[in-house]
Amino acid sequence: MASQLSINGGVRPGAHPDARIADVIQKSHDRSLDFGLSESMTPDYGVLGAAELALRIDQNRALCTHALPVMETLYGQIANTHSMVVLTDADGLILHSLGDDDFLRRAEKVALRAGAIWTEKQQGTNAIGTALADAQATTVYGNEHFLRANHFLACSSVPILDPYGALLGVLDVTGDCRSHHQHTMALAKMSVQMIENHLFSSAFTQALRIHFHSRPEFIGTLMEGIAAFRADGTFLSANRSAQFQLGLSLASLRAHTLSSLFNVSSGQLVDAACSSAVLPAQLELELHNGVRVHANAEFRRATSVSFGAAQRYASDRASSVGFRGDDKVDGGGDGSVYGRGDNRDDAGSTSYRSSNPVPMRAMSSLQYLDTGDAAMSELLGRVRKVIGKPIPILIGGETGTGKDVLAAAMHRDSPRADQPFVSLNCSSIPESLIESELFGYVEGAFTGAVKGGRIGKIAEAHRGTLFLDEIGDMPYALQTRLLRVLQARMVAPLGSAKERPVDFALICATHHNLRERVAQGAFREDLYYRINGLFVALPPLRERSDLEIVIDKLLRAERFVDRPVTIDAAVLEVFHQHRWPGNIRQLSNVLRAACAMLDAHESTIGLAHLPADFLEELRTACRGESMEGRLDLRRDDSSQDAGRSLDDVTASTVDKALEASRGNVSAAARMLGVSRGTLYRRMTRVRSSRR
Numbered sequence: 005m006a007s008q009l010s011i012n013g014g015v016r017p018g019a020h021p022d023a024r025i026a027d028v029i030q031k032s033h034d035r036s037l038d039f040g041l042s043e044s045m046t047p048d049y050g051v052l053g054a055a056e057l058a059l060r061i062d063q064n065r066a067l068c069t070h071a072l073p074v075m076e077t078l079y080g081q082i083a084n085t086h087s088m089v090v091l092t093d094a095d096g097l098i099l100h101s102l103g104d105d106d107f108l109r110r111a112e113k114v115a116l117r118a119g120a121i122w123t124e125k126q127q128g129t130n131a132i133g134t135a136l137a138d139a140q141a142t143t144v145y146g147n148e149h150f151l152r153a154n155h156f157l158a159c160s161s162v163p164i165l166d167p168y169g170a171l172l173g174v175l176d177v178t179g180d181c182r183s184h185h186q187h188t189m190a191l192a193k194m195s196v197q198m199i200e201n202h203l204f205s206s207a208f209t210q211a212l213r214i215h216f217h218s219r220p221e222f223i224g225t226l227m228e229g230i231a232a233f234r235a236d237g238t239f240l241s242a243n244r245s246a247q248f249q250l251g252l253s254l255a256s257l258r259a260h261t262l263s264s265l266f267n268v269s270s271g272q273l274v275d276a277a278c279s280s281a282v283l284p285a286q287l288e289l290e291l292h293n294g295v296r297v298h299a300n301a302e303f304r305r306a307t308s309v310s311f312g313a314a315q316r317y318a319s320d321r322a323s324s325v326g327f328r329g330d331d332k333v334d335g336g337g338d339g340s341v342y343g344r345g346d347n348r349d350d351a352g353s354t355s356y357r358s359s360n361p362v363p364m365r366a367m368s369s370l371q372y373l374d375t376g377d378a379a380m381s382e383l384l385g386r387v388r389k390v391i392g393k394p395i396p397i398l399i400g401g402e403t404g405t406g407k408d409v410l411a412a413a414m415h416r417d418s419p420r421a422d423q424p425f426v427s428l429n430c431s432s433i434p435e436s437l438i439e440s441e442l443f444g445y446v447e448g449a450f451t452g453a454v455k456g457g458r459i460g461k462i463a464e465a466h467r468g469t470l471f472l473d474e475i476g477d478m479p480y481a482l483q484t485r486l487l488r489v490l491q492a493r494m495v496a497p498l499g500s501a502k503e504r505p506v507d508f509a510l511i512c513a514t515h516h517n518l519r520e521r522v523a524q525g526a527f528r529e530d531l532y533y534r535i536n537g538l539f540v541a542l543p544p545l546r547e548r549s550d551l552e553i554v555i556d557k558l559l560r561a562e563r564f565v566d567r568p569v570t571i572d573a574a575v576l577e578v579f580h581q582h583r584w585p586g587n588i589r590q591l592s593n594v595l596r597a598a599c600a601m602l603d604a605h606e607s608t609i610g611l612a613h614l615p616a617d618f619l620e621e622l623r624t625a626c627r628g629e630s631m632e633g634r635l636d637l638r639r640d641d642s643s644q645d646a647g648r649s650l651d652d653v654t655a656s657t658v659d660k661a662l663e664a665s666r667g668n669v670s671a672a673a674r675m676l677g678v679s680r681g682t683l684y685r686r687m688t689r690v691r692s693s694r695r
Contacts, residue, residue, distance in 0.1 A: 047127055156181060160178075249295070554591065
């Protein structure tokens, strides 16, 4: 039960049982009063203009680059829970947000959108502002908010720190307090850990890095410690897990060296990293406190793309069949990016490090996408024939099928692999900004332009590969300018008449039928033929014959939990029968959510672990195809739920949730991650099935 605090220093009945949390909220209320706010006042809903917001986003480019893919993954876990995911800068300014349509409409009324400021000074006690003020993860529920206008919200915020410990911003999950889930904060903390680890990796691309843990299976997961040193052993930084394992704060670690922390010289580690037959070097080290750890050591030089980045990329990214949603590959430190390119603004670069290193000569990115499906094998065979040739490639396929992963794999197997791979999603950037993103601009080109200007994605891709994702959504006016660049191989930034030559391989992707878009007058016909040198269409997941291999690779590569996980036979049957409208991205999200529902002693995903919204989607599909009566979802005989149908498991899950919440339907709905209305419908269905 959330605490209900008065603003005069007293605690109302029903206060939070955790005195520390109650104290945090009370102190925040006191600060709100000091700012001259009152509970009944109308909040300050001023929102920055488009130009100023664009400038602030650009100033926080590294944060946005690494946070947006993680936000999408997090949102996939909480979708349909009347919630949204929010990213702010260190000043509490909302930079980006993702959310359910129904909740977004309510959120708009309290200015939970890009450009709004959510410090305590503006909004009183709220999770974002209070997390910034206290520099710690904070949940503010219902009327713990200072302003009555915000009492319908439940917010969980976690500060994001840069690799040197400075505050960068906040990741927040905000929703209707009636459907707040107890696991929200845990998911937010895990997401911030992912963001910080990616920021860490991108900050130390030319350093001696040690990835370590006392248990080898935790290396390559969020649990691993990462410490970075100069070649001479000078300490640079360490992530939060490393600080915990070493038992020292970041400030204390700055007084140490590699040898004083790991009892080994930098020369020994550099030699091991450079001479190792596998990548990265695998070692056993002893910490300064006597604890022995397993470690992977990497030494990255400025003159290359790091030790086999392309090979590690193939092993880690392609073998996972994509859709980690948070991975990028080293682009040589020039600001080029590798990644999904869907619904985000890419700008940074990070090096891959495989958790399962293999000999360099054995690797091929396209090879690891070939998982036994005949259509995929044929498609990859066609692609291999044109790699390295001046033939533009157009990738088609439904959303979530892995178009971005295929594009990155083609680049990594091409002669341009050691050059930039630059991705731009044409549908995720506002029309007012896409031109400057694509072509760049000079200083003073428009109000809010960054001092010194920006180079633009096309120029960034010089000598490398330019990947234009969702090109079917490119504004028509820009299509003309892009066509001219493709024809002349010259580009001029906004505000300048000076052109520069560009040389790049072109890969485009779309889920649209571009022929239909041409017929509708929404896409230029001449541009269509310019980008369509070879067309390949990725098959949807429902038509692939390698579903179980894809599942296995996702589970091994994603490391959703800290132990090996298997799939119950009944779940596999459900997966085979489902049509997967979201394809591999949806499958990845379902597996991630199911793993999150596993108890500490469980290692097999059963029907009861599947997300509630997925089961509802499956049931709806079954009814639509008149299959519900024939659907025999049986578990292995060794399972405690052997012989139980989907209805049985659903009924049991509802019963357990209601029992745990002592009959409180709202609490049970939050526990199950569904809305109260959905739970009522299921309760009615359960009662009907038992008659």
